Amino acid sequence: MLNYYQIAVISWLAIVFPIAAAADTVCFNCHKKETFSGKVVHQPLAQGKCSACHNPHVARFKGLLEEEGSALCFSCHGKEQEAFKQGMVHQPVRSGQCLVCHEPHSSSRNGLLKDQLSAACFGCHDKLPQKFQYTHNPYSKGQCYSCHRPHQSVYGQLLKDEPDKVCLSCHKSQDLQKGHVNYPGNLRNCLSCHNPHGSGRKGIVRAVLHAPFAQGCKECHDKGKIQGGTQNCLRCHEAVATGMLARHSHLTGKGKNKCMACHSPHAGNDKSLLKGSQLQVCRGCHNDTIARYEDRLYRHPKAKEGLCMTCHEVHGSNRVAMLRGDGNAICTRCHETQGKFTHPVGEKVVDVRTGLMVTCISCHLPMGSDFKYELIYSGSKDLCIQCHKRY
Amino acid sequence: MPICEGVSMKYVKNMLGQSALLAVSIFIVATTSLAAEPWAWKATLDGAGSGQAIVMPTALYIDAERQRYYVVDSGGNRLVSFSREGNLLHAFTAEGKLQIPYDMVRDNADVIWVVEKGRNSLTSIDVKAKEILTYIIKDGERTLVPDRIDYKNGIFYVLDKETGQIAILSSDLSVKNWISCSECTSGIVDFKLTNDGIWALDQLDKKVVQFDGEGKLIKNFDVGQKVEFPVSLAIGPAGNVYVLDRHVADIAVFDAQGGFKYTFLAKGWSRGELYFPIEILFDPWGGLCVVEEGNGRVQVFGR
Numbered sequence: 001m002l003n004y005y006q007i008a009v010i011s012w013l014a015i016v017f018p019i020a021a022a023a024d025t026v027c028f029n030c031h032k033k034e035t036f037s038g039k040v041v042h043q044p045l046a047q048g049k050c051s052a053c054h055n056p057h058v059a060r061f062k063g064l065l066e067e068e069g070s071a072l073c074f075s076c077h078g079k080e081q082e083a084f085k086q087g088m089v090h091q092p093v094r095s096g097q098c099l100v101c102h103e104p105h106s107s108s109r110n111g112l113l114k115d116q117l118s119a120a121c122f123g124c125h126d127k128l129p130q131k132f133q134y135t136h137n138p139y140s141k142g143q144c145y146s147c148h149r150p151h152q153s154v155y156g157q158l159l160k161d162e163p164d165k166v167c168l169s170c171h172k173s174q175d176l177q178k179g180h181v182n183y184p185g186n187l188r189n190c191l192s193c194h195n196p197h198g199s200g201r202k203g204i205v206r207a208v209l210h211a212p213f214a215q216g217c218k219e220c221h222d223k224g225k226i227q228g229g230t231q232n233c234l235r236c237h238e239a240v241a242t243g244m245l246a247r248h249s250h251l252t253g254k255g256k257n258k259c260m261a262c263h264s265p266h267a268g269n270d271k272s273l274l275k276g277s278q279l280q281v282c283r284g285c286h287n288d289t290i291a292r293y294e295d296r297l298y299r300h301p302k303a304k305e306g307l308c309m310t311c312h313e314v315h316g317s318n319r320v321a322m323l324r325g326d327g328n329a330i331c332t333r334c335h336e337t338q339g340k341f342t343h344p345v346g347e348k349v350v351d352v353r354t355g356l357m358v359t360c361i362s363c364h365l366p367m368g369s370d371f372k373y374e375l376i377y378s379g380s381k382d383l384c385i386q387c388h389k390r391y
Numbered sequence: 392m393p394i395c396e397g398v399s400m401k402y403v404k405n406m407l408g409q410s411a412l413l414a415v416s417i418f419i420v421a422t423t424s425l426a427a428e429p430w431a432w433k434a435t436l437d438g439a440g441s442g443q444a445i446v447m448p449t450a451l452y453i454d455a456e457r458q459r460y461y462v463v464d465s466g467g468n469r470l471v472s473f474s475r476e477g478n479l480l481h482a483f484t485a486e487g488k489l490q491i492p493y494d495m496v497r498d499n500a501d502v503i504w505v506v507e508k509g510r511n512s513l514t515s516i517d518v519k520a521k522e523i524l525t526y527i528i529k530d531g532e533r534t535l536v537p538d539r540i541d542y543k544n545g546i547f548y549v550l551d552k553e554t555g556q557i558a559i560l561s562s563d564l565s566v567k568n569w570i571s572c573s574e575c576t577s578g579i580v581d582f583k584l585t586n587d588g589i590w591a592l593d594q595l596d597k598k599v600v601q602f603d604g605e606g607k608l609i610k611n612f613d614v615g616q617k618v619e620f621p622v623s624l625a626i627g628p629a630g631n632v633y634v635l636d637r638h639v640a641d642i643a644v645f646d647a648q649g650g651f652k653y654t655f656l657a658k659g660w661s662r663g664e665l666y667f668p669i670e671i672l673f674d675p676w677g678g679l680c681v682v683e684e685g686n687g688r689v690q691v692f693g694r
Binding site: 230 | 439534
């Protein structure tokens with residue numbers, strides 16, 4: 001026999017839950033359900049549970065969303081949240097912008113992907129050509145995900161696997177051997193010669209050939225073996241060798257030949273023979289640091305464009321952070337006016353905190369900052385009182 | 392049996408037990424909190440007060456016998472000595488002949504050995520004999536790129552920047568042996584000699600490795616979850632491993648098995664803050680010394 005308390009609870013459940021269920025379908029009285037139809041429908045929507053994401057009365061976020069950005073998505077997709085923290089994380093994922101690639105309600109594609117996914121890719125990667133004279137097949141079809149992972153990867157460039165393995169997932173080894181009959185040694189390191197997107201050269205070989213490579217392989221290889229390590233490069237590139245006699249040098253990285261940490265010995269997209277864009281190459285070792293600054297509100301345009309070499313001398317430098325000059329000279333190359341008419345800087349102006357010269361980077365952090373003008377601290381007070389303590 | 396109305400002995404015993412447990416818990420939390428926040432600023436070696444400000448220090452050598460600190464002022468091309476109390480004693484320029492000194496040690500014969508980046512050399516300075524000699528270290532055909540250096544029991548240990556391996560040199564400065572880490576794909580960036588072997592740091596793989604006295608790998612552990620760009624390591628008196636992060640400008644502490652303990656310090660220019668730190672080491676008097684290239688000083692912290 002039920003007691004009064006039990007009857008009250010059951011009655012409450014019987015009344016409240018149907019009201020809640022009815023409430024969600026009420027949404028479609030105004031927001032036409034057909035608008036949200038598609039081949040793939042987001043599960044909460046398919047179940048009529050709009051309130052899984054939206055507050056029907058009032059909310060802090062646009063669209064009456066309960067949470068903002070990826071916080072809302074990860075409230076259900078918790079497993080993915082953990083998985084997406086591993087290795088290199090795609091920038092939209094890191095900044096919680098799931099809707100760059102996904103539709104929140106419905107889509108014609110699995111995974112609620114936007115219709116033209118490659119359009120989403122090129123929306124951010126706008127410097128990539130849409131096509132080349134010779135275009136890699138998956139690239140021409142906008143199938144970026146053939147080689148890349150969209151959320152995160154433990155491999156560089158968000159590849160699905162090590163570069164050679166990605167190539168071999170489509171291109172059979174025996175076919176490749178036929179196309180490289182004079183290759184000295186085992187075929188490997190495809191990307192040292194080929195641009196995986198496309199090129200103006202047949203076979204999507206990269207645009208600029210390293211001179212010894214263009215003249216044959218014997219300058220560096222002998223019977224399939226590479227001659228020497230870093231010294232093999234520096235015996236020709238003497239200026240670089242001299243530049244590396246500095247307080248800080250990039251004579252570092254994985255492998256026996258340190259030059260190949262950044263450069264391809266065979267072919268490159270430009271005469272620098274870098275393995276990728278400047279940002280891509282630098283990110284190979286400095287991913288954590290670059291990612292930290294990418295999330296800042298204000299960034300120097302050159303840092304935003306990934307032109308690291310504008311300010312950094314990448315072979316060798318006697319400056320902190322391998323800068324090309326001291327904290328004034330490096331900036332006034334471009335900011336000439338500020339070099340002449342500004343807060344006192346220079347050798348005669350001493351930073352009271354350190355006893356060293358006040359420079360532009362005593363106040364500014366061009367890599368990225370959350371304060372306008374890339375100031376290190378807020379310019380209204382916090383920055384000034386670092387030195388002017390009496391105020 | 393009730394002690395008073397509504398209160399039984401059993402209830403009182405329960406309350407006393409819970410109170411004791413609470414008191415013990417508070418004690419444990421308080422002591423561990425104190426242990427996690429131990430380091431306070433003690434001294435700064437910068438030479439500014441004497442009008443000889445250090446420009447860009449890259450290393451610190453400590454002479455326990457003489458109770459002196461020697462700062463390698465790479466930007467000023469000199470070696471600057473300080474007393475244990477932090478007073479500047481002398482700035483040695485080797486008659487202006489040093490070219491980008493980077494690290495130094497003193498051998499049993501009191502000769503100073505300096506790694507000079509500008510000459511890619513190991514340079515001996517015999518102050519008494521007033522003699523400066525430069526040596527290019529070779530291993531067969533290959534020229535080494537000396538980076539960090541240490542000296543123990545008559546043996547030089549020199550980090551070769553190009554290979555990321557530690558060269559053990561014989562008395563004639565020829566390479567006797569190599570210490571390398573097979574588990575380190577990018578090579579060693581710093582090392583410290585201790586009583587229980589050699590501790591080293593792999594920068595790009597973000598690993599701490601320990602070798603025995605013969606150079607055999609004993610163990611390694613990953614520090615990448617807590618460190619962004621490790622540049623130096625030191626082993627504390629209790630066996631904890633201190634890893635210096637150059638970009639985040641803090642220090643992460645791990646136990647000898649790699650268990651994370653805490654981080655401390657932060658980026659900045661004021662006392663107790665770091666800017667482009669480059670080396671960390673313990674002095675014989677319990678001080679934790681951090682060489683800051685960006686701030687032109689060495690800060691000494693103590694408990």
